[in-house]
Amino acid sequence: MRYRAGGLLLLAVAAWLLPYQLNRYSIHVANVTILFALLAIGLGLAMGVAGQINLAQVAFFGVGAYATAILSTRAGLGFWTAAALAMVAAAAVGVLVGLPALRMQSHYLGIVTLGLALAFTNWVTNTQLAGGAEGISAIPVPTLPGLDLSDEYLFYYVELVVFAAALAFGLFVVHTPLGRRMRAMRDDALAAGAVGVEVPMLRLIAFLLASLYGGVAGVLYAGLIQFVAPETFSIANMFLLLAMVIIGGRQSLVGCVVGAVTLALIRELLVDYPTYAQVAYGSVVVLTVVFAPTGLAGLPRRLTASLRRRGLARRPAGASAPTMRPFQPYEPEPEPEPVDRPPLLHVDGVSMRFRGLTALRTVSLTVGAGEIRGIVGPNGSGKTTLFNVISGLYRPAAGRVALADRDVTGARPYRLAHAGIARTFQNLRLFGALTVRDNVLVALDTSRLRGSWRYAIWPVGVWRHDRELNARADDVLARFGLDDFAHTLPGALPYGIQRRVEIARAMARQPALLLLDEPAAGLNGDEVRQLGEIVRSIRDSGVTVVLIEHNMGLVMSLCERVTVLAAGVVIAEGTPAQVARTPQVIEAYLGDSAMAGDLPAQVPAEAAR
Amino acid sequence: MTAAAEPDALTVEHLSVHYGGISAVRDISFTVPAGQVVGLIGANGAGKTSTLKALLGLVPRQVGTLRLHGQDVRRVRARDMVRHGIGYVPEGRHVFPGLSVEKNLLLGAYARAWDARTRAGLDEVYGLFPVLGEMRRRLAGALSGGQQQMLAVGRALMSNPRLLLLDEPSMGLSPKLVEGILAVLQRLNSDGLSMLLVEQNAKLTFEAAATCLVVENGVVAMTGSSQEMSRDPQVRRIYLGL
Numbered sequence: 001m002r003y004r005a006g007g008l009l010l011l012a013v014a015a016w017l018l019p020y021q022l023n024r025y026s027i028h029v030a031n032v033t034i035l036f037a038l039l040a041i042g043l044g045l046a047m048g049v050a051g052q053i054n055l056a057q058v059a060f061f062g063v064g065a066y067a068t069a070i071l072s073t074r075a076g077l078g079f080w081t082a083a084a085l086a087m088v089a090a091a092a093v094g095v096l097v098g099l100p101a102l103r104m105q106s107h108y109l110g111i112v113t114l115g116l117a118l119a120f121t122n123w124v125t126n127t128q129l130a131g132g133a134e135g136i137s138a139i140p141v142p143t144l145p146g147l148d149l150s151d152e153y154l155f156y157y158v159e160l161v162v163f164a165a166a167l168a169f170g171l172f173v174v175h176t177p178l179g180r181r182m183r184a185m186r187d188d189a190l191a192a193g194a195v196g197v198e199v200p201m202l203r204l205i206a207f208l209l210a211s212l213y214g215g216v217a218g219v220l221y222a223g224l225i226q227f228v229a230p231e232t233f234s235i236a237n238m239f240l241l242l243a244m245v246i247i248g249g250r251q252s253l254v255g256c257v258v259g260a261v262t263l264a265l266i267r268e269l270l271v272d273y274p275t276y277a278q279v280a281y282g283s284v285v286v287l288t289v290v291f292a293p294t295g296l297a298g299l300p301r302r303l304t305a306s307l308r309r310r311g312l313a314r315r316p317a318g319a320s321a322p323t324m325r326p327f328q329p330y331e332p333e334p335e336p337e338p339v340d341r342p343p344l345l346h347v348d349g350v351s352m353r354f355r356g357l358t359a360l361r362t363v364s365l366t367v368g369a370g371e372i373r374g375i376v377g378p379n380g381s382g383k384t385t386l387f388n389v390i391s392g393l394y395r396p397a398a399g400r401v402a403l404a405d406r407d408v409t410g411a412r413p414y415r416l417a418h419a420g421i422a423r424t425f426q427n428l429r430l431f432g433a434l435t436v437r438d439n440v441l442v443a444l445d446t447s448r449l450r451g452s453w454r455y456a457i458w459p460v461g462v463w464r465h466d467r468e469l470n471a472r473a474d475d476v477l478a479r480f481g482l483d484d485f486a487h488t489l490p491g492a493l494p495y496g497i498q499r500r501v502e503i504a505r506a507m508a509r510q511p512a513l514l515l516l517d518e519p520a521a522g523l524n525g526d527e528v529r530q531l532g533e534i535v536r537s538i539r540d541s542g543v544t545v546v547l548i549e550h551n552m553g554l555v556m557s558l559c560e561r562v563t564v565l566a567a568g569v570v571i572a573e574g575t576p577a578q579v580a581r582t583p584q585v586i587e588a589y590l591g592d593s594a595m596a597g598d599l600p601a602q603v604p605a606e607a608a609r
Numbered sequence: 610m611t612a613a614a615e616p617d618a619l620t621v622e623h624l625s626v627h628y629g630g631i632s633a634v635r636d637i638s639f640t641v642p643a644g645q646v647v648g649l650i651g652a653n654g655a656g657k658t659s660t661l662k663a664l665l666g667l668v669p670r671q672v673g674t675l676r677l678h679g680q681d682v683r684r685v686r687a688r689d690m691v692r693h694g695i696g697y698v699p700e701g702r703h704v705f706p707g708l709s710v711e712k713n714l715l716l717g718a719y720a721r722a723w724d725a726r727t728r729a730g731l732d733e734v735y736g737l738f739p740v741l742g743e744m745r746r747r748l749a750g751a752l753s754g755g756q757q758q759m760l761a762v763g764r765a766l767m768s769n770p771r772l773l774l775l776d777e778p779s780m781g782l783s784p785k786l787v788e789g790i791l792a793v794l795q796r797l798n799s800d801g802l803s804m805l806l807v808e809q810n811a812k813l814t815f816e817a818a819a820t821c822l823v824v825e826n827g828v829v830a831m832t833g834s835s836q837e838m839s840r841d842p843q844v845r846r847i848y849l850g851l
Contacts, residue, residue, distance in 0.1 A: 322631070324654070354751070378783045379755025380740070426754050426781065427701065492628065495700060495777075496653025496809075518754070521780045522700070524652055524809045526847045550783050591785035 015160055019153050027152045031224055033264040034159045035217045040244045040260035041170045041253050042213025048250030049174055050206035051186025053110035055238055056097045059120040060211040062233035064090045064218020066124060069136040069228045074129070079142040083219040090218065094211020101203040105189070117238060125230045135229030142223040155224055166216060170253045172459060173209070176466045177445045178452055182206060184431045184442040191429035194391060195443040195509060196417035202449060236278075240267070243281050247288045248295050251433070255297025262296070322488075324497055325481030327534045330541035342404070344369040344544045345390065345513055350399030352385055352568075359385040360568045362399065367513075369404075372539050373546045374559035374576065378589050382568040383548045384426055387515050390546075391423045392416040403513065418446070420512035424502040424519060426548075430490035436501050437486040440473045443508035473508075480504040480534075495522040507538065514538060516547040520554050532558050552590070556580070564589060616679030618643045618772045618803035619664070623673030626659045626827075633659040634670075635827040641772065643678070646794065646804040648818030648835065650811050650848050656827040657807045658700055661774050664805075665690050665697060678771065696770030700777050700807075702757040704764070706750025710741055713749050713760055717767030726769070734763035737793050754781040762793070773797070773804045779813050791816055811848035815839045823848075 019027055039061055046054040067086035071077045077085070100112045124130040131137075141150045149155050173179045185192040185202055193199050222228060240263065248259020263281070270277035292299055345367040352360040359382045367373045375383050388394045390401055395410035402408065403419055411419070422443075431439050447465065454461050477483050480500055490498050499519060506514055516535070520528045532554055539545050549555050555562060556576040564572040564579055566588040572579050579585055619641040626634040634656040641647045649657050663670035666687040675683045677693050685693060705713050714734055718727045735742030738759040744752065749760055762778055778794075779787045787810065794817045798804060808814040814821060815835040823831040823844065831838070838844050 376783075379758075379781070379786055380753035384754065494654040494658065518781055522653065522777055522809055524650065524847065525811060525849045527653060527809075550781065550787075552784055589783055589785055591788045 012164070016157075019156050024152070027156055029264070029268050031152055031156055031159055033261055034156075034163050035221055035224070036241065036244065036264045037257045037260040038163060038166055038213055038217040038220070039241055040248065040256040041167060042210040042217075043241060043245045044248075044250050044253050044256035045170060045173065045182075045213070046206045046210035047245060048252070048256070049179055049186065050182035050202070051189075052098070052101055052203055052206045053106060053113065054097075054207065054210050055110050055114040055242070056117040056120075057210055057214055057241055058233050058235070058238040059097070059117040060090050060094055060214025061218045061221070062120055062124065062228075063093045063211075064215035065222045065228045065232070066130055066136070066218070068219050068222040069131075069139050070129060072140050072222075073136055073138060079140050079223060083142070083223075086219050086222075087212065087215045090211045090215025091208055094207045094209075094214070095204055097211070098204045098207025101207065102200045114235070114238075117233075118235065121230050121233055121235070124233070131229075133230060135227060137227045139222050139226040139228070141226060149223065152224070159220055159224075162216060162220065166213060167253065167257065169455075170213075172462075173455065174253060176455075176462050177441075177447065177469065178205070178449075178455060178462075180434070180438055180442055181445070181449075183434055183438070187431040187433050188429050190393065190413070191425065191431065192442070193413035194393075194417060194423055194425075194429075195505065196414050196446065197442065198414045198449045205449065205452060240281065243285045246285055246295060249297025250295060252295070252297035255295050258296050322484030324485070324500065325483065327481055327530065327537070328479045329533070329537040330479075332537075332540035333542040342369055343367065344371075344404055345546065346402040346405075347386070347390065348400050348402070350386070350389055350396045350401065352382070352389055352394055353397050358568055360389070360396070363565070363568070363570055364399075365563050365570065365573065367544060367546055369512075369544050370539065370542065371544055371561065372535065372559050373544075374555040374562040375546060375548045375565065376550065376552070376555060376562060376579075376589060377565035377571075378567075381565040381588075383565055384517055385568075386565070387423060387517055387546075387548065390416075391421055391515060417509060417511075418448075420509075421515065422506035422509040422511035422513070423515035424499070424506050424517055426517040426521070428490075428495075428498050428502060430498060430501060430505070432489065432491050434489075435487050436482060436490060436493075437473055437477060439490065439501060439505050440476050440508050441469055443505045444469050444472055444476065446509070476504055476508050480507075496527055499523070503534065507543075511543060514543050514545045516545065516549075518548055518550065520549055520551040528554050552580070615643045616676070617641060618645070618678060619805065620674055620676040621664065621672065622675075623671070624660065624663055624675075625671045626656070626663045626668055628659075628668070633827055634663060637824070637827075637829055638673075639822055639829065639832070641803050641805050643803055644798070644801050645820065646798050646806055646818040648814035648821040649805065649807045649824060650809070650814055650821060651824035651830075652847075655824045657824055658776055659827075660824070661697070661776055661805070661807060664774065665695065691768050691770070694769075694771035696765035696768055696773040698761050698765045698773070698775045698778055700780070702754070702761045704749040704752075704757050704760050706748065708749055709746050710749055710752070710760060711745040713764055714741075714767050717764035719768075727767075730767050730769065734766055737766075737796075738763055755783060755786055758782055759786075759790075762790070766797070771803065773802055774807075775804060776807045777809060778806070779808060779810045787813060811839075811844070 018030065022030060039057055043054060043057045046052045064086050067089040068082045071082035071085055072079050097113055097116050101109055125133050147154050149158065181197045181202055185197055185199055189199050244259040244263045245256050247263065249255025267277065270280060288295060343366045347363060347365050349362045349364055350360055351362055363386060377383050389396050392411050392413040400407055400409040408416055408419060477486055482501060482504060485493060490501055499522065503519065520531055523531060528551055535545055535558055559576055561574065562576050562579045563570055564585050571584050571588065572582045617640045622638045624634060624637045625632065637660060651657050659668060662668045672683060677695060682693055714731055718730060740756060741759055741763055749757060752760065758778065758781055765773060778790055782790060791813055806814060806818055815838065818835050821833065821835050821838050822829050
């Protein structure tokens with residue numbers, strides 16, 4: 001930490017002293033380089049952090065520059081007034097360009113944003129207002145009291161201050177709730193929705209941030225060059241920008257800056273060989289993608305990992321194997337009388353079809369508050385589909401779902417998460433590039449995205465909120481015995497521990513209803529018993545639990561009632577003992593049960609109460 | 610070659626796996642005799658999956674001896690192991706979701722020459738898992754979890770292996786299908802296929818395997834016949850949950 005602060009100070013001093021070493025031309029290159037770095041940070045936020053392919057960054061840059069140019073020359077506004085309005089314009093365009101992201105993702109989004117960027121260059125080339133192919137010249141020099149900004153040496157310091165603030169703000173976003181949610185959405189948008197992340201809004205915010213960085217760079221460009229023309233905002237420059245971000249490491253803002261500086265300087269060296277320059281960028285991008293997919297920013301970590309694998313680097317001290325500790329039970333809530341339990345979840349006549357396949361046929365069930373309900377049934381009988389309908393991933397073809405008497409049929413997953421539903425996934429959907437702790441942190445944050453304005457007005461409030469979340473994350477991790485794995489990526493953990501992390505993440509939501517999809521899969525006998533204790537404690541803390549499970553021993557000992565699905569139809573419902581005696585259930589599901597096994601000879605005492 | 614002289618299907622000596630600074634497997638040695646099923650049980654994080662992956666060379670490892678049917682395969686790359694007669698059913702299925710069931714199976718035969726036996730292999734898998742035959746045109750991603758599990762087993766069989774490594778084949782299967790998978794494993798074994806079976810369902814393991822190893826903290830804590838082990842009180846408590 002101290003090294004890092006020292007390094008930062010050194011860099012700042014070097015940047016401050018740099019102009020003393022540079023001639024007139026070099027300072028111009030430095031000024032342009034800083035603009036590229038600003039653009040790269042914005043692109044890195046949208047693409048690397050939020051996972052939104054954005055090929056319109058150069059258009060955001062253009063809107064900022066052109067709006068400043070048009071307003072200050074044609075409308076006769078002062079430079080700074082024009083700049084402020086230009087920022088508003090860039091932000092508006094950013095949100096507009098982001099709208100398609102609500103409907104499509106990945107390369108489709110890339111094509112659409114690229115199309116919009118092309119539309120922008122075409123428009124400015126062809127419209128009289130923007131000066132056509134000649135562009136707009138004689139933009140007034142920005143004024144600051146006591147500074148002559150027509151001097152590029154002084155303009156450098158303005159840019160440097162803006163850049164430092166912009167980088168600091170970007171890093172602040174990445175490491176606080178907003179950025180954490182963006183990274184979660186990038187890793188798994190579906191799971192992010194299930195832990196309450198308002199995915200559509202967040203995608204727009206990602207584009208908004210990218211456009212703000214583009215707008216700032218555009219305003220500074222107009223002030224620096226005092227001339228704008230279409231070719232500056234061409235697709236070639238968009239791809240140069242993309243190369244900067246990929247080479248630098250798109251998931252790290254500092255990497256984006258390093259990439260921008262490196263490529264901007266290389267571009268300067270190759271300025272006399274334009275043909276080779278394009279080939280060189282292309283090759284470097286390909287080499288980066290193949291040999292260093294995390295970019296320059298990811299290299300140090302990859303190198304130490306590879307050295308360690310060969311036994312060359314020092315292993316971290318105290319490398320005793322981390323272990324999963326026992327679960328610390330919740331404080332039990334006073335249990336209400338079972339008779340007056342109001343129904344919490346009410347599924348009524350739900351049907352679900354996938355292209356000719358009927359997955360659910362008029363399924364109804366009612367789960368009382370504070371109940372542990374088991375759902376069993378043969379593979380492919382529609383159990384997970386039912387969970388997906390309840391948690392909002394699927395909109396049922398017919399029927400309704402009500403949570404505590406509120407109709408929530410077909411509501412978006414994040415709305416249901418805020419309404420109190422949390423779930424785990426059969427095939428595990430943890431956020432792969434987030435640590436275990438960050439996985440929990442994303443779920444813990446119940447604030448709404450509309451509160452993000454605080455980033456602009458009151459960052460201290462954001463920081464306090466984040467610190468409070470961190471303290472609560474420690475509690476959750478400790479409760480689930482996961483402290484040792486706080487800084488581990490989930491992919492490096494054994495299956496059973498990943499399952500525990502998913503339950504911890506779901507419980508971080510403090511839900512009213514917890515849906516567990518095969519929580520005992522991949523656990524041995526002792527671990528299944530621990531799981532039973534965890535689920536019981538969760539219920540005793542006042543949470544209603546519905547679980548899909550094949551381990552009949554667990555179902556028998558844990559669930560008060562069991563619903564049996566077969567081929568999308570409820571074929572039985574009752575106490576575990578009743579259900580296990582139903583001939584249809586034995587026929588469809590249990591078989592002769594020698595192997596179904598794990599069926600304890602007698603039902604343990606806990607189930608009897 | 611007489612039966613007595615037939616080399617073991619798998620011989621492993623001094624196998625260790627480290628991830629970063631953490632050792633997942635420490636100096637494990639065991640054999641899978643030809644035509645036999647050996648079970649590997651242990652808690653989550655004990656090193657079972659790491660052992661399987663290390664055998665295939667999917668994770669960095671140190672190993673003294675690694676022989677497949679008597680042949681040294683220490684230098685064989687992971688992707689060539691399948692040509693040496695090893696089949697692998699990974700934990701958590703890992704089917705190709707965007708391909709049909711049949712194409713998933715055919716990819717399992719990728720390492721073999723494409724011939725009449727490929728067709729026969731398909732029919733064999735559909736015979737073992739009729740539901741896969743019914744869904745042969747459906748995308749693997751649209752199958753239920755349990756059906757994907759069957760597909761993963763079927764895909765491994767398509768390379769016509771002599772040794773099958775199974776990582777939790779019963780995960781996510783209904784009790785009836787667990788019985789079914791046991792029957793499949795027993796049938797495959799009676800046809801002469803050797804297996805190394807990693808399972809959390811100790812009961813299934815004891816039924817399927819003659820010999821079992823218990824792995825704890827990266828070392829073999831216990832070895833013995835399944836019969837003995839299923840009577841061991843500690844094993845019963847920890848692994849059978851009884």
